[in-house]
Each structure stands twice: as structure tokens, then as C-alpha cells.
Amino acid sequence: MTAATPAPRRRGRPSRTETAASPATREVILAAAREEFSERGYEKTSVRGIAKTAGVDPALVHHYFGTKEQVFEAAVAVAFAPALEAPSTVEEGPLEGVGERLTRFIFGVWENPATRTPLLAIVRSAVNNESAAAVFRRLIATQLLRRIARQLEVPDPELRAELAAAQLVGVAMLRYVIKVEPLASADPEQVIARIAPVVQSHLTSP
Missing domain, CATH: 1.10.10.60 (Homeodomain-like)
Known part of the structure; x- marks a missing residue:
């Protein structure tokens, strides 16, 4: 048997x-x-x-x-988690220094190889595919920009947060993704010193 x-x-x-x-x-x-x-x-x-x-x-x-899109969103949420702590930098001190705090925090995430690698994957996918871009936009809007905007006691806080993010994302794209010189190899402190006042202006200027 x-x-x-x-x-x-x-x-x-x-x-x-x-x-x-x-x-x-x-x-x-x-x-x-x-x-x-x-x-x-x-x-x-x-x-x-x-x-x-x-x-x-x-x-x-x-x-x-x-679906694959849902897998991507879950993977993005985990990989992007360090950057989502950025809103806490807005609360850590007076608004007069928020530009430098936020810029320094974001550059710290990008300069760390452990967090830069998954971020590069996210950005590259978002640039090349609309479904991935939609996931990225949703995460950025709901988890990052709106949380920052809620901390700003100024007119048009959401627009200001978006403009500040555009400044930081643009620099990150040129430095870490496209690797345009001399920005790609410039000293991080030098870049932060030049970018932070612009971010500050977006967030708090009249």
C-alpha cells in the first residue's frame, strides 16, 4: 500500500x-x-x-x-522613514534657525550610505515611472510636507514647505543622483552654508 x-x-x-x-x-x-x-x-x-x-x-x-505598486509603497515607507523625521527639526528651536536645521538634517540622511542607497532607488524609480512617482508624491505630501507646514506660523505654509522641499530635492538630485560637478564633490558644510539661507527664506520670509 x-x-x-x-x-x-x-x-x-x-x-x-x-x-x-x-x-x-x-x-x-x-x-x-x-x-x-x-x-x-x-x-x-x-x-x-x-x-x-x-x-x-x-x-x-x-x-x-x-499589487506591485502596494509593495513599492511599503518599501518606500520603510526606506524613506529616516527622512520623515525631518518635521521634528522644525520644533526643536526658533523659526529663525529652521532653514539650517532642516537642511542639515536632510543632508545628513543623504550623506549616510545606509540611508542614501534606498533613497536613490526611490528617486530613480519615481523619475522613470508615473506609478512610482504617484506613490512618492503621496508619501512626500502627506507624511513630510504637511507635517512641516503645520509647524509654520506664517501665511501660505504649505506652499512654503513645498518650495523649501523643491530646493532641497533639486540639490539632492544634482549632487547624489545626476552627480553634477563641482556640486557632487563639494564639501557638505559648504553646500549647507549656501542652501540653508534659501530654505530659511522660503519658510519664514515675509
Whole structure:
């Protein structure tokens, strides 16, 4: 008498046994997603590729996150988390010094290799794909700019926050993504000294 042949696994939503196989499965998938988006960009990354890198069934990726766009948004939220602490710099002192505090904080995130690598992946994907750009805009608007604007006791706070962000993002793009010289190799303190007054003007000038 032979042992019964196991029933084939059905497609779609994974079984409870699969989803409970490892408490860290979600984090493993997120790490794989960040790696895939960083190396391949949004367009060339697939749920199947993320699953392969994570060593899981593609159904598990769909189970935890849903679509590729939702996986990207979750990966962006984790990778962008350090930058989302920027609003706290607005509260740390008087508005007279907020430009330098905010500029120094943002450059600190970009200058750190551990946080710069995932940020580069996010920016490159957002530049090349509208779906990725929409996720990036939503995260920037709701999690960063509006939180900064709420701290500004000046007219047009949201516009001011956006202009300050445009200044910082523009410099970051030229320095870290496009790597235009001499900006790319300039001393960070020199760049901060030149940019901070402009950011300050956007946020607080009459």
C-alpha cells in the first residue's frame, strides 16, 4: 500500500501554514523588494522577481501587500522613514534657525550610505515611472510636507514647505543622483552654508 499523494496546493491566497511559516516573512519580502527596486527600477521589477529574491511563493507577496505598486509603497515607507523625521527639526528651536536645521538634517540622511542607497532607488524609480512617482508624491505630501507646514506660523505654509522641499530635492538630485560637478564633490558644510539661507527664506520670509 502506497502513501496517499498530497493534494496539490491551490493557487491564490496562501494557506495559514504558509503565512505562519516565519514571523519575519513580511520583513524578508520588504528587504527583497527594496533590493529589486534598487537594482532593477520600478519598471523591470516584478512580484515574481521579488518573491524569488525573498525565497517565497509569489502568492505570499500578494497576501501581505497586494499589487506591485502596494509593495513599492511599503518599501518606500520603510526606506524613506529616516527622512520623515525631518518635521521634528522644525520644533526643536526658533523659526529663525529652521532653514539650517532642516537642511542639515536632510543632508545628513543623504550623506549616510545606509540611508542614501534606498533613497536613490526611490528617486530613480519615481523619475522613470508615473506609478512610482504617484506613490512618492503621496508619501512626500502627506507624511513630510504637511507635517512641516503645520509647524509654520506664517501665511501660505504649505506652499512654503513645498518650495523649501523643491530646493532641497533639486540639490539632492544634482549632487547624489545626476552627480553634477563641482556640486557632487563639494564639501557638505559648504553646500549647507549656501542652501540653508534659501530654505530659511522660503519658510519664514515675509
